[in-house]
Amino acid sequence: MRIVVVGGSGHIGTFLVPRLVRAGHEVVNISRGTRAAYADAPEWEQVRQVTADRERQDADGVFGDTVAALRPDAVVDLVCFTPESAAALVERLRGETGHLLHCGTVWRYGVSHRAPIREGEGTPPFGEYGVQKDAIARMLKEETANGGLPTTTLHPGHIVGPGWHPIGPLGNLDPEVWRTLSAGRTLRIPGLGAEHMHHVHADDVAQGFERAIERPEAARGEDFHVVAPSSMNVRGLAAAAASWFGQEAHLESVSWEEFRAASTGDHADVSWEHLSRSQVCSIEKARTLLGYAPAYEPDAAILESVRWLIEHDRLGVERPLAV
Template identity: 45%
Template structure:
């Protein structure tokens, strides 16, 4: 079994990933700032070595990559890398020193889509700093993998949900008041005709893809994998399902986006625009074929698990 160092392993995905790896017999080291705790208790955490480290400060001092390499990992999983400079710093330190490096990316590397569901190999047109930076990280890591310099795999989650997470809601933003209003049977206004899509994934299923990538190293090195539910949902379909889940008939109205945004907070309107302009819908066929990925949760089931905990 392997010694696995997880950078940022106590968050939502780590809540499921760490116990899975420990139960598989791996030695797990969680590198953390010490501020996060797993959202669900599990006895496996008693077997995890915790290393408190401030990534930002250590990178600024030029020490982070060497510190991670000094933990003598066989495998490194980086959950919290957001800039190409940060990724290159760590990759430089780990070249020739690890058996497998896994980077948690994002489906936002695709930007706008031409065909749906989008496959990993489809052309990408990222926009916005987050998507552009994540795309550059991915290109750099997979290029190193192809050149035999770093055995890297990229996992691209969708909108992660699960216990402790305020889910991306049917209005396309994160304000939990929308869920409360649906619970109370209040009418919900949606932008346009509510036909744009969002693509959720339960944190447990992201953990599944990462674990399967480790188990199937020869098939996963040099590859990127979408980690999403079996199917995206439209805002309208999502809203109608949530009304029914709370025992109400759907109560929806529709407005052109420019009119709709006048009725919500500016930050919520911007979040909605960021999501609907991309309208993500992604294929999991590659992960199914190469890794044996079988999502446990549909989009709606994953959201409902989040909501059940949010409102409890």
């Protein structure tokens, strides 16, 4: 098939585009052309690159024309963030493309009331990002149910991979967390540390999209969670991270008010965004209908990212990795 990937140079596309080429597909990547993929792969030499500023073309009402002109059999949209942008693309591709696959997010749900969360059974989202992603997923599902464009939405957790900083044990991107754990110093955590985060390796997300393309009859009109086989809470991830440096995790429970007072920048706000949701998502539907089989547990995926950052002088730690 000819598959157009929108935003294929990012986290997911870095792994998805080579997967699709290896599977024998003709792949076209649409991007702004401002950066290369996070990891090199020989398959990129076979990929047609199309430069387009989606935000600008959406404003001009022509982005759908750019995609449709490539005559794709399937479109994987990895960088759509508003219902208006999604609706415009659907309107243009309806009747011309066999399958539109959209990248959603587990933040389409709000705070967790039960675990695991099955598709569509979470609480209402909060925050602009989650609210808009939920609206897109609902619109796409309705589009297909009403006999329109065949669509599928895949909802990743917190995406991890080599080349960028992972969401860490405190649910933020603060590099001081890794330095503290590597030195065996006490890490102050908000609350009891029982809040969960559901990570996923970018290649496992890519696998989910590839499986959905391979099984269109099972995927069309459906939503799927694409996350790791398990989730980890603050305590568990901190303990695992400390062990990578040959240390034990020493944790001190503090109130959110104390945590915020001692935090710099927006780290406390980012922690709240992740930990207040405390999400654990089911992958049973993706396993059953798509054959989704994630290769990475959360700690293994995060360790790969941390190792890459250290080896490329992107993260300073007190002790070298012991694993």
